[in-house]
Amino acid sequence: MIVARTGNEAMAEAMRQINPDVVAAYPITPATEVVQLFSKFVHDGQVDTQFVPAESEHSAISACVGASSTGARVMTSTASQGIALMHEILFIASGLRLPIVICLVNRALSSPINIHCDHSDSLASRDSGWIQIFTENTQEAYDTTIIAVKVAEAASLPAMVTTDGFIISHGMERVELVDDEAVPKFLGERKIQHSLLDVDNPKTFGALDLQDYFFEHKRSEIDAMDHVLPIIEKVQDEYGKLSGRHYPLVDEYRMDDAEVAILCMGSTGGTGKVAVERLREQGKKVGLVRCRVYRPFPKEAMVAALAKAKVVGVLDRSDTMSTLGGHLYNDARSILYDSDMRPHLKNYVYGLGGRDISIEDIESIYKELFAIQKTGKVDKDIVYFGVRGE
Amino acid sequence: MKEQKKGWKELPFGLALDAATCLEFPTGDWRSERPIWDPEKCTHCMICWVYCPDSAIIVKDGKVQGIDYKYCKGCGICAEECPPKVKAITMVREEK
Known part of the structure; x- marks a missing residue:
């Protein structure tokens, strides 16, 4: 289907088709619309998502971490000061190997306060162990949001997909959508090793890790990042077959x-x-x-x-x-x-x-x-x- | 012999450890004072069982059976909370 969508609308549309189990979010310009539109899908019963309106971005991403630990498919959206406030939890999400996906709308970090695009926000999170994919236009933002969910889950690492604030997020463009039923089929079920809610096999998540094992755990996280590029290429190839749109690294x-x-x-x-x-x-x-x-x-x-x-x-x-x-x-x-x-x-x-x-x-x-x-x-x-x- | 620790490739996935690993740590060897429980005085009111932070009060069929010295750290909360009219638990120095 060919539609006219802004970047934010296209990302919200992708989220509707993905139908995540949990979305926890806090609004911020210029990303507000992504979850605002998505909350309408929740209200109208178009998705089965548990929607958590949090009191801050720090709480939103923390709720995402908790939800993702149970095995849920989890997404959120933010920008600028919002991703900055999420900063400490970003490392926890990647360390725990939780495939949360953030639709990040690039906006300059304060100070001086500004609402328009530069890449300082996502790049300040560069070393947090998240996969980062920057998109060029609305079509790519839509496609990459779907791709990122599959990549994140295959790599067991969180991912952020970015659009340029206002330039893409509020710019109306022609977008070709994949069929609604094709998206869940493309993504499949999230496979998990452990669930926080599995009371028959209780596990401890995020225990204290000192000189004797911290380095080994970080090393395995680095190794996970080392395996991401072939995963992205494979998923992009599969998505190309589905949509006719082929994306390179x-x-x-x-x-x-x-x-x-x-x-x-x-x-x-x-x-x-x-x-x-x-x-x-x-x-x-x-x-x-x-x-x-x-x-x-x-x-x-x-x-x-x-x-x-x-x-x-x-x-x-x-x-x-x-x-x-x-x-x-x-x-x-x-x-x-x-x-x-x-x-x-x-x-x-x-x-x-x-x-x-x-x-x-x-x-x-x-x-x-x-x-x-x-x-x-x-x-x-x-x-x-x-x-x-x- | 030096303990052999696991390399990073052998670690379980995603920082998820088995639950209740504290069972493997006999914290009783931290103790400098030992609670002595007197079965003659005990009224089985269960206040010590409620307060013990290490679940070291052994209870069977609603009756206190004694103290689990494998995990009791000797904090003395049980002796402190045992009602003044009962005083069924007293703390004594741990001998080497």
Whole structure:
């Protein structure tokens, strides 16, 4: 079925089809609609979900942890300060290996207070042991919400699917939905090893773990993350067969003969692809690489993609506040260290707090990248693009 | 001999341990004072059983049978809570 949906509506629609056992949530702009719309599905009896309106995001994700420990399929949605308030519980969810799925709408973290898009919120949770997938548009947000549930359960790790606040979350687009009955069939039942409610086989969850075993438990969690990428590829392949839409780990656009490229995440991928088309019409060999799966980082696929270009502009809608630039830039530099094919990298930190980036902006970045290709020198490795006073 | 601990690949999944692992820890060896129960004085009011934080008061058919020294940590709550007119439990120094 083809419908017109905003990103939030599309994610809520996916949640309706997934029909989770439990959704515990607290509203926050720009993610409010996801659970607001979902609560209507609950009210109208369109889903069987136990809906828990919590008193804070910390309580919401804590309720998710409890529910998921029983073997339930559990989802929630949040943004910005909400994911920040969830922060300590995120590590508990991943440590306990609970496949909770969060529909995360990217919004800048305070301060200064702002409600618009950048990636500082999800990236501040980067090291929490959650799978993170960034989407480019409403269709992908819908599809990835369904994919993430299956991936999380197969990997026994929690996952967050992100959309860019307002740009995707409130932008109406054409969305193709999978049939209602196909989604539960695609997902199957969640398989569990232990349930908190299995009184015949009682277990202790989350016991104190000191010098003698903590490290071993963390090591097994790291190992679980190490097995995620093949799981994502398998589930994306299955979903491709179901929907006709095939998603990669790393989205490459016109990269085969690209001389210069940009690397980005989220909705900027869409804007960038239009810029690529415009420049291609002028005969310029430009390409685009979009990091779709961000955690775990798809090292091999990313090295293969970036190595095709001679110069790569890395676009980060976030800054690490470490004087080392943006998150994606640091990851890109790290994975290319051992590569024989190392393109020149230049970091463009852009769009903080929702500042718009236009097709023309990206065209101007490509122009700079061609200049670097010509001279073979990166004049300045980290720049703050679109800020006044530079 | 040094205890052989499990490597990370051998651990059970997801931090879920068997329940009631405290049964494997005989906490009675923490005791510096030992409660002595006097069956002659005991009225079987069950106050000690209610208060004991380690479930170390042995009860059968509604009657106190004695104290489980495998787990009793010697905290003395039973002796303190035994009614003043009964005083069926007294604490004595644990001898080596």
